[in-house]
Amino acid sequence: MKGALLVAGTTSDAGKSVVVAGLCRLLARRGVSVAPFKAQNMSNNSVVTLDGGEIGRAQAVQARACGLEPSVRFNPVLLKPGSDRRSQLVVRGKAIDTVGAKDYFRHRQELRAVVAEELASLRDEFDVVICEGAGSPAEINLRATDLANMGLARAAELPVILVGDIDRGGVLAHLFGTVAILEPEDQRLIAGFVINKFRGDVDLLKPGLDQLEALTGRPTLGVIPFTDELWIDAEDSLSTVSDAPVGRPLPPVGSEWLTVAALRLPRISNSTDVEALACEPGVAVRWATDPSRLAGADLVVVPGSKSTVSDLEWLHRTGIADALTARAAAGGPILGICGGYQMLARTIDDRVESAAGTVPGLGLLDLEIVFDDPKVLRRSSGRVLDHGGAAGNNDLPVHGYEIHHGRVRGNSDKPWLELDGEPEGSVRGAIWGTHLHGALESNEFRRAWLREVAAQAGRPGFVVAEDVSVAEVRNGQLDLLADLLEKHLDRAALEQIIDGSAPTGLPVLTTYK
Template sequence: MKGALLVAGTTSDAGKSVVVAGICRMLARRGVRVAPFKAQNMSNNSVVALDGEEIGRAQALQARACGLEPSVRFNPVLLKPGSDRRSQLVVLGKAVDTVGAKDYFRHRQHLRQVVADELASLRAEFDVVICEGAGSPAEINLRATDLANMGLARAAGLPVLLVGDIDRGGVLAHLFGTVAILEPEDQQLISGFIVNKFRGDVDLLRPGLDRLTELTGRPTLGVLPYAHDLWIDAEDSLGTVADAPVGRPRPPLGSQWLTVAAIRLPRISNSTDVEALACEPGVSVRWVDDPSRLTDADLVVVPGSKSTVSDLEWLRRTGIADALVARAAECRPILGICGGYQMLARHIDDQVESGSGRIAGLGLLDLDIEFAEPKVLRRITGRGADYPATTDGVAAPADRSTVARIPVHGYEIHYGRPARSGDPAWLELDDGRTEGSVRGAVWGTHLHGLMESDEFRRGWLREVAVRAGRSGFVVAEDVSVAAERESQLDLLADLIEKHLDVAALERVISLGATPGLPTLTVGR
């Protein structure tokens, strides 16, 4: 089997990322050498790849589905929004500029060549490359600079499968309208449809799908059901809805739950950091954007941000900043991660990201932060403190200087650096540095992915439970975040194999777009 395919969507969050991950895992299980590819991504959920550079987190997960380590080859262009009008441009893992929609034009020819070269290299090395589009190909106002949808498909001769989210409603119109609004040459590459997130009896939908085929000449390759147990790394902030739970909370092992309020910052980045907490039985994680929701939480997480100073100002405007200060004074648990960690400092001096200069932080940690070039990008290993359990599963009092040291891992993506810290460090890194801060019941770290260190997470949650007065909360001893992600990828592959016409899918990959497909005319 040899070929390539582009999976596009009628809308953002239609399911492109998960469909690509599912197809990749399904093919990999069949022995196909497969790789993912997203020419251009717009997301603040990123990860440091094995080569030390930055890519979208969804492509790292897709690489995992293929049995590969993450690489900039799989996501050569990444846009990280810092405001409504400007984004950081990351090319082959390195930040090269901050651009708006209009001045992005000056990069387009260079970026087209970068994208073409990387895709050609992958196609030469792997049997199959499964590409993911960005947003929707129906955004015809962006067609002239399109690198990831029909611009990529036409340049590389890729057949395209179009995914529509039926849970939003109007999916048949979305699928038909997306094809109809495209240029005739682009329409010729649309080879079929996939309906995503269906609930109910497929037989009730079938007449509509048959009519869609009559109107477009293109088949629907399958209808993927809404999978209640599916929750894997969100592509972007659309997955972080206020008051929505993270994951699927499982019943506690003890008599009490541990509740976590994760603050839904306007420019939130790496929101997936809290997913490791949500994997634990008895831990209920919710996104919040209202100070009243912090009152009853056992733990509050201030996550990463692409715009630390702007999001700190938002915390103050909403009253969440005051709630955090009051919470710290009561010795109630708070965790700050990356940008969230920086907001907890006494002072922030930022001449790089916001240009605001020296401003006051929340002062919950005895820490000063200074922003500087270049961006810190590195994968980290080290050791952290355990908080051992007694026979009843709760945390035992311990002298922090004598507790066991256990392995941790994570990665850093930030401009802000600690210029001074008067608090004890949280972690000891293998490169000889210390990292993070601890002050009372406030913890902070620049490390994304820290909570995926299973043994460390368990010990820390025991300490959080003690601080929160949850003696009835019991930490599970067998939860593995890595295993959870593997099971999610296998679930996706199972859904693809069961509900898609895999033989037809393989034909599209191998043979490309069907010649002579009907051209639809808008307003006919």
């Protein structure tokens, strides 16, 4: 097999990322040399690559599905929203500008060349490249500057399969309408449909699929059933729904649960940090957006933010800031990660992201944060320092990655970690903070720290499982995806589409003028 494919979606969160990851794992298991590619992503969930850049987390997971390390080649353009109107523009892993929609146009020719070069390079190196679209190709108001959907497909002559989420309702109209609204040269590249998250008897759906094929000339290549077992590594904030649980909590090993309230910040970034906690039996993690959800929680997590000062203002506006202050005074456990760590400081001097200057933080940790360029991008490893915790969580290995403009300029609290020989993070009683994303995926460290949290929260009946590996859970999710696609996709038809031997001359539907 030799070729490429673009997986587009009728909407955001239709299932493009998971279908690409599943296809990558399915092909890799069969010995095919395969790589993922997303020309342009918009997400605040990102990771640091081995080559020192920053890409969307979904592409890092897709790389893992292929058996590859994450690389900036897989996501050459990343937009990280800092407000409703402006985003940080990351090209080949490095932030180069902060842009609004109109500002972005001036970069389009340069970005088009970057995308074309990276995709051509991957196609030369790998047998198959599975590309992921962005949003929906039906956003015809953006077609002229499109880099990730039909603009990419037409420039590179990529066949396209269109994924629709039937759980949202109206999927047949979404699929038909998406094709019909495209101009004829784009329509000719749409080779087939995939329906995602189906519940019930597929025989009841079949007459609709037959009619859809009669109307469009394009087959439905598969109907993927809904499963609540897929939840780890969400691509963006659409998956962090207020008051929703993270994952599917497993029964506790001991006699008590440990409950976690993770704050669903308006500009949350790297929300996937809390997923490692949700992998643990007896740990129930929920997203929270009001102070009442903090009252009964054993642990509160303040996650990362793409707009630290703005999200700090939100904490005050909602009353959550007061709830955190009261919680700290009562000795209740709190964890701040990256932007959340910065919010716990005495002061934040931000002349980079928000241009707000110096503002007071929550004052729960005795440190000062100053924002500066360039952005810190690094993968780090080290150990936990000895603070005499009841659980003995000292000197354990820890690893992760850092993505932040904020620097610690003064810290009179004890450092929590030692990374690459330097102190990092803070500990004050039952309050912990660090800039390190992904730290909770370090299994020994996470277990020891959860024992300390349980002791501080007064949960003696909580027992940490000794065999949970976040990496194994993630691999299990990828294998589950591949199993679902192997069972429910027409693989022969899909392979024909990828290698360019699928039927041509597909009909053009009525297009809006």
